[in-house]
Amino acid sequence: MEKIVFLDRDGTINEEVNYLHRTEDLKFLPGVPEALRLLKEAGFKLVVVTNQAGVARGYYTCVDVEHLHAYMNEELKKYGAEIDAFYYCPHHPVHGIGIYKKVCQCRKPGTGMFLQAEERFRIDKAHSYMIGDKLLDVEAGVNYGVPGILVGTGYGADINREIKEKGEKPLYDFYAETLMDAARYIRAREGKTASAV
Ligand SMILES: [Mg+2]
Numbered sequence: 162m163e164k165i166v167f168l169d170r171d172g173t174i175n176e177e178v179n180y181l182h183r184t185e186d187l188k189f190l191p192g193v194p195e196a197l198r199l200l201k202e203a204g205f206k207l208v209v210v211t212n213q214a215g216v217a218r219g220y221y222t223c224v225d226v227e228h229l230h231a232y233m234n235e236e237l238k239k240y241g242a243e244i245d246a247f248y249y250c251p252h253h254p255v256h257g258i259g260i261y262k263k264v265c266q267c268r269k270p271g272t273g274m275f276l277q278a279e280e281r282f283r284i285d286k287a288h289s290y291m292i293g294d295k296l297l298d299v300e301a302g303v304n305y306g307v308p309g310i311l312v313g314t315g316y317g318a319d320i321n322r323e324i325k326e327k328g329e330k331p332l333y334d335f336y337a338e339t340l341m342d343a344a345r346y347i348r349a350r351e352g353k354t355a356s357a358v
């Protein structure tokens with residue numbers, strides 16, 4: 162069985178740029194390659210699950226997305242922080258054009274990309290996590306059956322503040338200011354479960 166950390170991409174790994182698709186616009190958030198490496202060293206596989214409505218809207222193509230992911234991994238490889246698999250949803254239920262206008266299972270908070278990952282990995286859900294900067298990321302993880310972590314980069318800090326102000330109980334297990342904080346949380350939590358067994 163494999164422990165997986167599922168990761169949103171934009172606002173979680175790289176800076177949120179509207180409809181990122183050019184390699185020259187890719188900027189890793191501070192400490193992200195190091196955080197990814199920490200998780201790999203702890204025995205996790207890294208799986209990106211990203212909604213790419215820009216494909217649906219015709220702003221860029223699947224080829225662009227795959228090219229960007231290949232480039233991202235070339236860069237991450239330098240840090241020993243390669244992503245093990247990328248999954249993306251190119252659809253949008255309303256704004257999609259042609260074949261991409263679709264109510265699909267893969268668009269988060271749906272679980273289709275997690276199920277695609279199951280074709281490749283024997284996922285140990287009890288030791289897997291989902292990290293993202295939006296509630297739909299957390300929801301997707303919870304819908305799939307793994308704990309969600311909201312990260313404060315991208316939209317996450319604002320979302321966390323709103324939830325706190327309203328006094329709502331968050332859907333996520335943990336709020337991490339950065340991906341490094343999320344990685345440390347996961348390592349600490351796994352350490353506890355390991356010693357409890
Ligand atoms: Mg995001």
Ligand SMILES: [Zn+2]
Pocket residue numbers: 250251252265266267268
């Ligand atoms: Zn989809």
